[in-house]
Amino acid sequence: MKILIALLTLFNFIYAAQIDEFATEVNYLRNYEMAIKTAKEQKKIVMLIVVADYCPWCKKFERKSLKEPAVMAKANESFVGIVIDKYKDKGEYPKEFLTPVIPAVFFIEPKEQKILAKTVAYMKPDEFTKNMNDALSLYTSEKK
């Protein structure tokens, strides 16, 4: 049984889509409902990243900003990260996140699933960190 599980894991690893590999690397989830549930439990904001496999700016955003160690640390400490493919994951997330411009990032308050803030386009790590901090401040001020 253990061998079978190990083989399945290996098979998944070898044939995983790039978005799954990326999610594993940065410790983001791939399921919207799971992200909301986790964020409620951990009292964090959901940080939803919308990308597509054909989008070079999305790839650059993933490579240069989201994988940057300080950004990764901040994201894992203060947010529940989730990455979705705009088209391939269609139907598995609410329609309001079907944004015309990608990459896009939605900061979502998990209880009412309200969008606190949204950013679009490629951002450098320092710019994105500033946006994460702004979203956190907004969440804190709304809670008060």
Add this chain to the structure above:
Amino acid sequence: MRKLFLALLLSSSLFSASLYTLDNVHSLNLYFSNQTDFMSQDQEGILKSMVTEKLKKRGFVLGETDAPIFVVKINALEIEGTQAIHMEVGIGEEVITKRKGKIGTFAYTYLDSQFIEGYSDPYKNTLESLTLLVDEFITAHKEDNE
């Protein structure tokens, strides 16, 4: 609340120098292809020198074995009596793809181009546009390596 939302939305930069990733490109080999007939050998030499000097000034080491290729291609064609000049600046190098079997191939890992009219002085216009393309490459390289 609305203001803060807007501020956050606008604080993302809509433009970066390039969609390519130029991290750790330190050495290059120049490949210069001039397919036009409007410039003299001296003028072509000036273009090559301009490119070489700008790359060296940025700190690139030129001439190392197996370094990525810095490609400069210039073509001219006539469209309904108007001379059109196409310029391309790019980096070509061997890469390992994510295809099954991790296939290696030669690929452009940076590419930028311009299409201009020659007007009365095609050489001068070519020099200006090529300078701009090389400057844009250097800006993109700086941004990715800062």
